[in-house]
Amino acid sequence: xxxxxxxxxxxxxxxxxxxxxxxxxxxxxxxxxxxxxxxxxxxxxxxxxxxxxxxxxxxxxxxxxxxxxxxxxxxxxxxxxxxxxxxxxxxxxxxxxxxx
Numbered sequence: 001x002x003x004x005x006x007x008x009x010x011x012x013x014x015x016x017x018x019x020x021x022x023x024x025x026x027x028x029x030x031x032x033x034x035x036x037x038x039x040x041x042x043x044x045x046x047x048x049x050x051x052x053x054x055x056x057x058x059x060x061x062x063x064x065x066x067x068x069x070x071x072x073x074x075x076x077x078x079x080x081x082x083x084x085x086x087x088x089x090x091x092x093x094x095x096x097x098x099x100x
Contacts, residue, residue: 032083036076043069 026034046069050062 029083032076032080036073036080039069039073039076043073045069 043066046062046065050059050066053059053062
């Protein structure tokens, strides 16, 4: 079956949680990817504020805002790559154990 197939029970659970307004449990990986998306949006918004700024003080603020957003985005990307490498190493080590 497909990886994205959740079945009737999964759909029913999501509908039930939606109507109860309870947040779905996210894995560490999902939270990280959501943070990356948010950081990218913040970076783009900071760039828009910079492009629209006319006051010298606002230009300075917007510049620092861009740098902060970019740094956060890069940090989160590094974290995602590190997590991916750890998962790959765990997968490789479990394959080695099964082979032996």
